[in-house]
Amino acid sequence: MSLPQTGDYIDIHIHSGTPAQGIFILESLMAHEEKVPVDAPGIAYTYGIHPWFLDESNQKGLLAKVEKIIPNADIIAIGEAGFDRLRGPSLELQSKVFESQVAWSESLSKPIVIHCVRAWDELLLVRKKMKPKMPWLVHGFRGGVEMANQLLSKGMYLSLWFDFVLRPESSNLIRILPHDKIFLETDGADVNIRHIYRKVSKDLGIEVESLKGQLYTNYYNFFNLKT
Numbered sequence: 563m564s565l566p567q568t569g570d571y572i573d574i575h576i577h578s579g580t581p582a583q584g585i586f587i588l589e590s591l592m593a594h595e596e597k598v599p600v601d602a603p604g605i606a607y608t609y610g611i612h613p614w615f616l617d618e619s620n621q622k623g624l625l626a627k628v629e630k631i632i633p634n635a636d637i638i639a640i641g642e643a644g645f646d647r648l649r650g651p652s653l654e655l656q657s658k659v660f661e662s663q664v665a666w667s668e669s670l671s672k673p674i675v676i677h678c679v680r681a682w683d684e685l686l687l688v689r690k691k692m693k694p695k696m697p698w699l700v701h702g703f704r705g706g707v708e709m710a711n712q713l714l715s716k717g718m719y720l721s722l723w724f725d726f727v728l729r730p731e732s733s734n735l736i737r738i739l740p741h742d743k744i745f746l747e748t749d750g751a752d753v754n755i756r757h758i759y760r761k762v763s764k765d766l767g768i769e770v771e772s773l774k775g776q777l778y779t780n781y782y783n784f785f786n787l788k789t
Contacts, residue, residue, distance in 0.1 A: 563635050564603050565787065571759055572777050574721050575642070575675065575701040577750030581605045585755060590642050590675065593624040599636040608675050609634075610641040610663055613650035621655065625662055632666055638785055640667045641675030642701060645684050653684055664692050673697045673784060676718075682709065689716060697784050702749060707735055714743055719784055721745040724753050728761055736765040741776050742783070 566572050566586035573579065579587040581604025590608050591597055594615040599607040609632050611624045632640060643663040645656050667674040673696050678685050689698070699719040703710065704726035713720060720739065724747060726732050746758045763773040782788070 563638065564601070564606050566778060566781055568778060569771075569774060570778065571755045571774060572745070572781055573748050573755045574699070574745035574777075574781075575608075575747035575749055579605070579748075579750065588639075591637075592642075593627045593631075594620070598631065599634055601636050607634075607637045608639040608641050609637045610643040610675070611659055612642055612677060613644060613646045613656045613659075616655065616659055617651050618655065621659055625659065628663065629666065632670060632672070637672070639673045639675050639699075640664075640670075642677040643674060644677040645679070645681035646677065647680040649679075653681065656681075657684060657688060661688055661692065664688065664694055667696050668692075668694055671696060671786075673699060676700045677702065682712075686712075686716065699745065699784065701747060704732075707738060710735060710739065714740065719743050719745060719780070721747045722762070724748050724751055724758055727758050728753075733765045736762055741766070742780055745777060745780060745784075 570584055570586040573585060573587045576587045576589055579589045581587055587605050588608060589605055592612045592615060609628065611628060640663050643660055645653065650656060664674060676698055678700060697719060699721055700713055701721040702723040703720040704723040710720060720743060746762060748755050759770050759773055763770045
């Protein structure tokens with residue numbers, strides 16, 4: 563299992579990524595695809611069922627595939643998994659499949675990375691029902707202060723959506739977030755993670771190196787690793 567090094571930029575959520583000097587990436591693999599993890603420096607993986615690519619006809623096959631692959635040591639988290647009210651099957655099916663992935667997250671002691679679009683009530687209902695002990699990370703967060711505080715109050719981490727971060731209006735939210743509960747991502751877009759770090763460090767009034775150190779610590783805490 564590859565680990566970030568002190569001084570690395572960490573891109574906590576990316577698709578089809580390639581590690582680069584000084585940049586550690588966490589690539590999201592999805593069960594409907596054929597790609598599998600490869601043990602290599604500078605990269606680790608998550609694996610799960612994305613709600614966009616789920617339906618009644620493929621649910622059993624996808625669940626079986628996830629159950630088989632996720633014990634791989636290079637897969638350090640389940641997901642991205644979750645809910646999408648705008649795209650995907652019924653919320654009932656989404657909930658059923660998400661609960662299965664939460665159960666594996668707990669049994670394998672691997673955190674879960676969450677995709678959630680306009681379905682926060684459903685997400686929080688599953689959390690209340692299943693009472694997970696493993697940490698949850700909401701990727702691509704672009705909501706307001708109230709929603710951020712609600713998720714943080716439940717112990718979740720937030721990874722800020724790249725496009726939202728780079729907008730001036732994100733600064734007010736970024737300034738109130740606890741430094742030990744955040745991550746940054748490119749989500750596979752054509753954007754440099756270094757630019758995202760520079761914007762967030764400016765908002766927080768700290769040096770980029772300090773932000774890199776904080777997110778390095780967050781990574782090791784989130785995955786319960788020893789530095």
